[in-house]
Amino acid sequence: MYQTTYHRASSVDEAASLFAKGSESKFLAGGQTLLPVMKQRLAGPSDVIDLGRIKELQGVELSGDTLTIKAATAYYDIMTNADVKQAIPAIAYLTSVLGDPAVRYRGTIGGSIANNDPAADFPAALLALGATVKTNKRSIAADDFFQGLFTTALEDGEIITAVSFPVPAKAGYEKMRHPASRFALTGVFVAQTKSGDVRVAATGASQTGVMRVPAIEAALKANWSPSAIDSVTISANGLLADIHGTAEYRANLIKVMAQRAVAAAR
Amino acid sequence: MGVEGIGARVVRKEDKRFITGKGRYVDDIKLTGMTHAYFIRSPHAHAKVKKIDSSAALKMPGVVAVLTGQQLVDDKVGNLICGWAITSKDGSPMKMGAWPAMAPETVRFVGQAVAVVIAESKNLARDAAEAIVVDYEELPAVADMRAAIKPGAPQLHPEAPGNQVYDWVIGDEGAVNAAFSKAANVVKLDVTNNRLAPNAMEPRAAIADYDSAEEHFTLYTTSQNPHVARLVLSAFYNIAPEHKLRVIAPDVGGGFGSKIFIYPEEMVALWASKKVGRPVKWTGDRTEAFLTDAHGRDHITHAEMAFDANNKIIGLRVKTYANFGAYMSLFSSSVPTYLYATLLSGQYNIPAIHAEVIGVYTNTTPVDAYRGAGRPEASYLIERLMETAARQLNVDPAQLRRTNFITQFPHQTPVIMAYDTGDFNASLDAAMKAIDYAGFPARKAKAKADGKLRGIGVSCYIEACGIAPSKAVxxxxxxxxxxxxxxxxxxxxxxxxxxxxxxxxxxxxxxxFCQLVAERLGVPISQVSIVHGDTDKVQFGMGTYGSRSAAVGLTAILKAMEKVESKAKKIAAHALETSEADIVIENGEFKVTGTDKAIALPMVALAAYTAHNLPDGMEPGLKESAFYDPTNFTFPAGAYICEVEVDPGTGKTSFINFVAADDFGRLINPMIVEGQVHGGLVQGIGQALLEHAIYDANGQPVTASFMDYAMPRADDVPSFNLSHTTTLCPGNPLGIKGCGEAGAIGASAAVINAITDAIGKNNLEMPATPDRVWRTIHAA
Amino acid sequence: MSTVKLTVNGKAVAVDVEDRTLLVQLLRDHLNLTGTHVGCDTSQCGACVVHMDGRAVKSCTMLAGQADGATITTIEGIAKGDELHPMQAAFRDNHGLQCGYCTPGMIMSAIDIVHRHGGKLDEATVRTELEGNICRCTGYHNIVKAVLDAAGRMKVSQAAE
Structure with missing residues (x-):
């Protein structure tokens, strides 16, 4: 790891001002991605601003049909939260298969989506549920937030404060784990909104990161059942290919995981 | 057996320090004034090293020195050696390319060291390493064996034209040709044995400490065989004569073969310690482990098996290409020859075998012994051939094996090995009973109704262990x-x-080892301690690999024990005024048979050392040593059967059941033996389902971390159903065969045989990843 | 450089470290608590797991500064004098370790698993929960047995307290 200066912020405003003072600052939430990258000297921030202990970034709120998860809430606290389990059990499930137990204690929803790893789980949930990302400056719709591999709509120094999810009628998530890293080789989140709309998002599959899957959305809108997806064809064009999965295999997984997610949806 | 004697499930004495965090591994050790080494490694698979500019690094905080490969040459430090000479079929010796510990001129694999920074801390050393500018001239590289042997391929070593290390043969080619000419059926198979990274959980590490007044070195290192390390460092690398070099291998966090070898890093640490006049510590990280620990396996093989009309095997023909990587590691040459081709008879009566093995250099990490070393490759090949044959000949795979089992012992195979004993039907019976082989068709049908593909796979392995008679090797x-x-x-x-x-x-x-003492003397194991891993304490030894420590190491202890007992009996007889022949040892006492007269071991020991009243002419003291050289290899064997279910939607394999019936001869501690089998099985399953060390065409490693190289985790593997059948090894007095590698040798074929049975297609390479299985299911 | 104040195995400590120091480096290099190991660079193997404020975390994937003010328990801190923690005893009694290198992290993770699941553990759950701990020696068979055994022992010892 390169030399760096560590700061622990006690408020979002303090974090923003600490960030602005550093020449090449980075925010640190749970650190489960940033620290391994820093250890390999693939990142060398001058200043690391720790958001992990900021009280206003912790917790879950359920208000009417909106579930709000504060950005620095750890996966474990999301997974075990009664409101999450009651309002959107698919998020609780997603969190339970994300990383390993030690990672779940440290990793945060804000850290995950700010990093936007193409194989991360949470971006699929945000996109499929039509969530809104709240920052210290504005609100950003999930459709606009994710902009490709490791790229988001966040501006330099902008801090995610929370994510708001509209509570769906039904939602489900299934993933095939990458055999080595245990990230999503392909994961699919399916959601049926209370107004009857259907949104489906796949992670781990596309060369451009998390993506909607319109063909499956259309099939499920017509008939919300696993068998509705049987006749859908997913093209392998533009899908990731590596030693653990060809593009054709990932295309297949999008279908199979979507079917299983629908079957599991609650 | 006593509660702590042979055959008892004694909990381990060493565990307390490990479960309380008091283990002492190399990286746990700190010496006064210790510096830290960080190696600058080649990012290229093949390149000329034109210039190394360390001027900026030398000015950085905490930097003590920057040392390069040229300085090693200038100081006449020897190149790394390969300790087993193989002769090609044309009579020429194997072709050895020089392997300096740090490359002065040419790098031949990604990760090969060219220089080292010595600094006050590891972080400072790594900071400085980034300021060192190495000017490389890239050369064309070749990582694939098939490409490396083609005309016009990039050449690694001038000593080895065509990148060929050797072209070695074994067996009677004429007899094999004659067998094939009269065969009723011939079964052909091409298999790849995937390259693996050993990945002991403790990365390699070394601390070198030079004492200039005594001109003496101490090396703490992660070694399976510290005496061999000292021998090689002294005799070949000119580091120091043996009496001026102490090698200590303290607690070592797993080896699996990868810590047999003497690596560049410990050589450089020793040399650097003398140069900088301070202790030098190097601790590898996981990426360095992937880049520099000797890899395992990596064969491409074509094999043909000839059967007569009664499904009896009459001949076997094998041609194997073995990838050695960029240099010949310490025992690498023996692995695909004498540890592989000599086991190609498997458990079967095969009258004629011929094998040709071509060793190949590529721009990849060197390959050497990894758990099983040659024997997993042989076992996998034979057991895949038997399964393929059963499918082609349309007979039950278990029955085809029985038809061909060796049942008379001793049995001389056509490929050197003389099997001493065994009962292959017994282990197959035990495994088939444990898995309810007869009930499988019904289970398969039920799984099919649930949309799952169920398969069963058999693997009957044999291995040669207890390495080995010195004269023979x-x-x-x-x-x-x-x-x-x-x-x-x-x-x-x-x-x-x-x-x-x-x-x-x-x-x-x-x-x-304490259990043997408890068995013989009847003393509690708390009164016995085992001393190992330090060349200043133990005079000499060959170390632990090849499942040899019980069969060979424990037998040596037995031989020394017998001498001690003999002397102690004389002392006891003298004290009890009886004849030595009347003394028996029971419960820590030397008793006169048929009487209640006895003298306890401590009193005998005290008598030996006070020497006030010893038999005339007897030397004082009670200490004996022995060297034991076995008369033959040992031949552990067994039958593994696994039942799997494949998810046709994802290609993912799940285990329904995995049974193992092994014959290891006598077991000293069944609990520990079972643990060895569990671990070996998971390494075999890992090879079959998950693990593969991959390079791209230019020699860049694709799998250099646990993010890309799939290690078996707890939820990838099942619990196991183990049993033992026993034929005692006649080659050593305890009847021990060895158990350390069996699981890794036998498991992978069982898994692939089961998956191919489940999906109804015979050709499937390892690792059988979900992607690969899914594509195989859906291939036209 | 910063001063990091921690309670480690019941003892308050203050350590001056470079800001880039990882928690595992603070424990091993500065406090000589070498029972916590490093087996990988990518937060996969779990040899470095310790408890921070009662939660099992990977100490190689935390800056020491992030742990400032926290209570840390390492493998050296779970036995009560000569009395082993039930998880330690279960690993020994079930031969749940061989080379011992992954063992401290395994034990610290396993204690956390039992704390979260109580008596409702079964083999499949234990295997899933051990996802973040890699062992190369045991094939996991006896580790799984040890965790299940310890879950029973911990229930009993809790009931006794």
């Missing part, structure tokens, strides 16, 4: 003898220290 080209030594010290108070040349890095020697 010497005649085959080995540079060392493969005996073991032991010393038994009975202290004046009657406690016992056993000094052994074996090294425990997880195998539990501190417990099993």
């Amino acid at each position: 010497g005649s085959l080209g080995a540079g060392v003898g493969l005996w073991e030594s032991a010393e038994v010290r009975v202290n004046p108070v009657g406690t016992i220290e056993i000094l052994t040349g074996s090294h425990s890095h997880g195998q539990g020697h501190e417990t099993t």
